[in-house]
Amino acid sequence: MPKTNAQYQYEHRQRRARRLAGLQAENTTLHTELASVRTELDAALAECERLAAIQCKHPAGAVDGSHCRACGTDLW
Numbered sequence: 353m354p355k356t357n358a359q360y361q362y363e364h365r366q367r368r369a370r371r372l373a374g375l376q377a378e379n380t381t382l383h384t385e386l387a388s389v390r391t392e393l394d395a396a397l398a399e400c401e402r403l404a405a406i407q408c409k410h411p412a413g414a415v416d417g418s419h420c421r422a423c424g425t426d427l428w
Contacts, residue, residue: 408415414422 408420408423408425410420410422414420419426
């Protein structure tokens with residue numbers, strides 16, 4: 353016996369509900385991952401700013417290897 357239009361509509365709604373549930377689960381996973389990456393990015397930016405702040409501002413001629421003769425700062 354062939355399917356009725358109501359049966360096709362029901363199956364379509366079921367497929368759409370399963371797809372929506374999968375997309376919502378993926379969305380939740382991506383939001384969690386995004387929050388984690390933003391936290392890591394904030395930490396990396398803070399570290400970059402910290403390292404930039406301790407760099408010696410003297411000209412390269414005052415630097416001997418990894419040590420500034422003008423201010424005594426060890427450079428990396």
